[in-house]
Amino acid sequence: MSLSSFFGFGQGADVEIILDGQDTRKMAEIKTEDGKKEKHYLYLDGETISGKVSIKLKKAGTRLEHHGIKVEFVGQIELYYDRGNHHEFTSLVRELARPGELTSNVSYDFEFNQVEKPYESYTGTNVRLRYFLRLTVVKRLSDLVKEQDIVVHTLSHYPDMNSSIKMEVGIEDSLHIEFEYNKSKYHLQDVIVGKIYFILVRIKIRHMELQIIKRETTGIGPNTFNENETIAKFEIMDGAPVRGESIPIRLFLNGYELTPTMRDINKKFSVRYYLNLVLVDEEDRRYFKQQEITVFRKADKVRKSVRNASAKFGSQDVAAHVQSPSSDHTDASSPRYEHNYIAD
Amino acid sequence: MANRDATARIQPRKQDLEDAYAPPANFLEIDVLNPETHGIGNKRFTDYELRMRTNLPIFRVKESCVRRRYSDFEWLRGELERDSKIVVPPLPGKALSRQLPFRGDDGIFEEDFIEDRRQGLEQFINKIAGHPLAQNEKCLHIFLLEPVIDKNYVPGKVRLT
Numbered sequence: 001m002s003l004s005s006f007f008g009f010g011q012g013a014d015v016e017i018i019l020d021g022q023d024t025r026k027m028a029e030i031k032t033e034d035g036k037k038e039k040h041y042l043y044l045d046g047e048t049i050s051g052k053v054s055i056k057l058k059k060a061g062t063r064l065e066h067h068g069i070k071v072e073f074v075g076q077i078e079l080y081y082d083r084g085n086h087h088e089f090t091s092l093v094r095e096l097a098r099p100g101e102l103t104s105n106v107s108y109d110f111e112f113n114q115v116e117k118p119y120e121s122y123t124g125t126n127v128r129l130r131y132f133l134r135l136t137v138v139k140r141l142s143d144l145v146k147e148q149d150i151v152v153h154t155l156s157h158y159p160d161m162n163s164s165i166k167m168e169v170g171i172e173d174s175l176h177i178e179f180e181y182n183k184s185k186y187h188l189q190d191v192i193v194g195k196i197y198f199i200l201v202r203i204k205i206r207h208m209e210l211q212i213i214k215r216e217t218t219g220i221g222p223n224t225f226n227e228n229e230t231i232a233k234f235e236i237m238d239g240a241p242v243r244g245e246s247i248p249i250r251l252f253l254n255g256y257e258l259t260p261t262m263r264d265i266n267k268k269f270s271v272r273y274y275l276n277l278v279l280v281d282e283e284d285r286r287y288f289k290q291q292e293i294t295v296f297r298k299a300d301k302v303r304k305s306v307r308n309a310s311a312k313f314g315s316q317d318v319a320a321h322v323q324s325p326s327s328d329h330t331d332a333s334s335p336r337y338e339h340n341y342i343a344d
Numbered sequence: 345m346a347n348r349d350a351t352a353r354i355q356p357r358k359q360d361l362e363d364a365y366a367p368p369a370n371f372l373e374i375d376v377l378n379p380e381t382h383g384i385g386n387k388r389f390t391d392y393e394l395r396m397r398t399n400l401p402i403f404r405v406k407e408s409c410v411r412r413r414y415s416d417f418e419w420l421r422g423e424l425e426r427d428s429k430i431v432v433p434p435l436p437g438k439a440l441s442r443q444l445p446f447r448g449d450d451g452i453f454e455e456d457f458i459e460d461r462r463q464g465l466e467q468f469i470n471k472i473a474g475h476p477l478a479q480n481e482k483c484l485h486i487f488l489l490e491p492v493i494d495k496n497y498v499p500g501k502v503r504l505t
Contacts, residue, residue, distance in 0.1 A: 173402055173504045174476035180354055195354045202370045202400055203476060240370070244363035246356030283471050 012057070012064050013102070017071070017133050017148040019051040028151040031123040033080075040151045043117060043131075049073060049150070050111035053096060053135050057105055067138040069097040073112045075119070075131045075152075077268045079218055081225075089266050090116065090131070099138075119265050120154040120297070124216045125227045127269045154260065155299040159185050168199070169289050176200035179277055179289065181249070187298040188258055194249035196277070198241045204282040208237040210251060211276040212258070213290070218269045231273075232256045253295075261295045372398040374473055374488070376466035379458045380411075389413055390458055392465065396488050402479045402504055408489045414438075416493055417465055420472075423483035427499050430478055433471050436464025 019025070019041055028042040043049060053071055057064060075090035092115060096108040122129040131152050137144035162185045170176035176199035181192055196208065212232040219225050232255075237247045262271040273295050278288040378393040391413040398406060417435055424432045439461075442451040452458075472478050473488065482500045486493055 171476050174479070182351075182354065191351050193351050193354060195356060197357060201368065202402075204370050204372075204474065240368065242363055242366075242368050244357070244359035246359075248353055248356070250351075250353075281474070283474055285475065 012062065013137070013144065014056045014058060015135055015137065015144055015146045016054045016056075017051060017135055017146060018054060019049070019133075019148070019150075028153065030121055030151050033123065033128060038149070040149045042151050042153060044153060044155065045117045046114050047117075048111060048113050049115055049133070050109070051133075052107050052109045054107045055102060055105065055137070057102065064102040064137075065100075065139070066097075066102065067099040067140065068095065069108065069135075069137050070095050071108075071110045072134045072136070073115060073131070074134055075117060076129070077266055078128045078130070079268065080126045080128070081218075087266065087268060089118070117152040118154075119152070120260060120262065121151045122259060122262065122265075122271065124269075124271065125229065126216060126218045126225065129265065129269075153297055156187075156260075156296040157299055158187075159296075165291055165293075167289075167291070170200065171287065174200075174202045175279070175287060177279075179291075181275065181291070181293070183293075185294040185296060186253060187296050188260070189254040189298070191253065192249060192251040192275070192293075196236070196247045196249065198243055198245050198247075201241055201243055203285075203287075205237075205240050206280050206282050207235055207239070208241075208247065208277070208279045209233055209235045210249060211278060212251075212253075212256060213274045213276050214258075215272050215274065216269065217272070220267065230276075231258065258295055260297045261293075367399065369399060372396075372400055372470075372474055374466070374469050376462050376469065379462055381453050381458075388453060390453065392462060394469070394488065396473075400479070402502065403485070403489070405489060410488070410491055412487070414461070414465075416487065417468065419493065419495065420483055420487045423499065424472065424478060424481060427483070428477055428481050430472075430475055433468055435468055436461050 022041070026042045027039045029037050029039050032038050053069075055064075055069075071094050073090070073092045074088055077087045077089065079085070079087075092112050094110045094112070096110060117131060119129055121131060130149060132147050132149045135144075135146045135148075162183045164180060164182050165184050166178070166180040168176065168178045178197040178199060179194065180197075181194040183190075183192075186192060192210075210232075211230050211234070214229045214231050216227040216229070217224060218227075232251070234251055236249055241247065258273065259271060261273060262269070264270050272292060274290045274292050276288055276290045278286055280286050373396070375395045376392050377395060379390050380392075381388055381390045383389060391411045394408075394410050394412050396403070396408045414435075421432055421435055424430065439452055439457065442454075442457065444451075469488075473484065478484050480501045480503070482497065482502055485502055486497060
């Protein structure tokens with residue numbers, strides 16, 4: 001028995017979480033807090049999360065005493081200015097082993113059956129929503145903890161009602177325009193088709209551009225904080241228009257880093273998108289009109305049913321299922337979608 | 345795949361040929377010209393010709409020609425700062441150092457200085473006159489159109505009738 005394991009210093013063991021279905025499951029990219037991009041396995045609402053936990057002792061022949069081994073599935077919202085308080089909106093636990101001793105490498109299967117994942121994973125400027133599995137080997141002095149992130153996307157069907165946006169705006173006697181966007185709800189790979197019609201032009205316009213602005217709102221009441229980010233700037237006209245001219249708009253969304261519109265997520269934050277039409281005159285004066293649009297993630301047309309390869313558990317909280325040869329048990333249930341018709 | 349109608353271009357309205365080829369409705373040009381120094385000795389002052397040409401309906405005449413001096417521009421700037429919501433651009437410098445005695449040259453009546461000031465005043469007045477909110481101020485109309493500025497005028501807004 002080495003000194004390090006006696007005092008509980010050092011890891012003593014390598015722990016790993018291995019998710020099922022890695023050969024068939026898609027991965028999705030998401031930004032981390034410091035802006036780097038990471039890829040994790042993609043799950044949808046209602047899909048089962050299953051896999052196995054593997055614990056390998058660092059030095060053969062040593063013993064690992066523990067006060068219990070468990071794996072948790074957590075969905076949480078982290079507000080960057082309130083680091084101490086992670087708000088967990090989902091938390092499920094599976095006890096894998098009662099307090100005891102490990103004398104050899106071991107592996108436990110786990111399953112979180114058809115678990116609800118009500119929100120999409122999101123990494124923003126002041127807030128982050130993430131889902132992850134957390135394996136804990138409880139020990140006397142310090143626990144062994146390993147986290148494994150997953151990415152969740154929320155899918156929506158194409159909305160029944162998707163009216164166009166058409167409005168006349170202006171400054172009395174100086175500038176009147178009518179703008180039109182073909183829809184009010186756009187999916188992430190959609191294209192914004194529209195036009196700007198000039199009714200009255202008594203100023204000298206130099207150019208016109210369309211911007212996409214992302215507004216992340218965190219906090220409630222008097223502590224609301226809005227973070228605006230200009231995601232896109234697209235010049236649609238260069239030069240001076242006259243009365244009666246129409247300028248077409250065609251803006252492809254799949255080139256920009258957009259997320260779906262998120263409204264009042266767990267009463268903690270919102271992410272909304274606005275189209276900002278900006279006209280600039282010869283003296284650099286700017287005239288602008290903002291209009292909110294709803295962005296959503298479209299469901300694919302064809303869905304394959306997810307097959308669960310691991311053994312099924314009888315009850316939800318009993319664990320202690322050390323690795324057994326996995327029975328090829330196909331679960332015929334397909335993932336349950338969120339049927340989110342986009343409402344205004 | 346998405347059908348062609350979903351992303352078809354929105355049909356524009358046909359433009360009147362009149363509108364397409366007529367002079368644009370935003371014509372506004374103001375020239376600051378012909379500086380002249382009046383008076384003698386230390387009672388001299390310089391004024392400039394202000395010629396405006398426009399087709400904006402907010403101005404009651406299409407052309408005007410008045411003479412203005414630097415202090416008139418200062419008056420206009422003060423009125424606009426107080427009454428309008430716009431950020432008024434700066435005037436060319438007041439050149440107080442040039443008005444001190446014992447200079448080798450002619451101070452504020454030097455040709456080069458007058459030319460620099462003329463250019464600065466021209467930029468200033470064009471910037472302001474093109475601003476939709478400034479166009480509603482009475483003081484701007486008095487400045488551009490009235491031969492003599494009545495400093496006791498009643499400040500207010502001008503509406504298009």
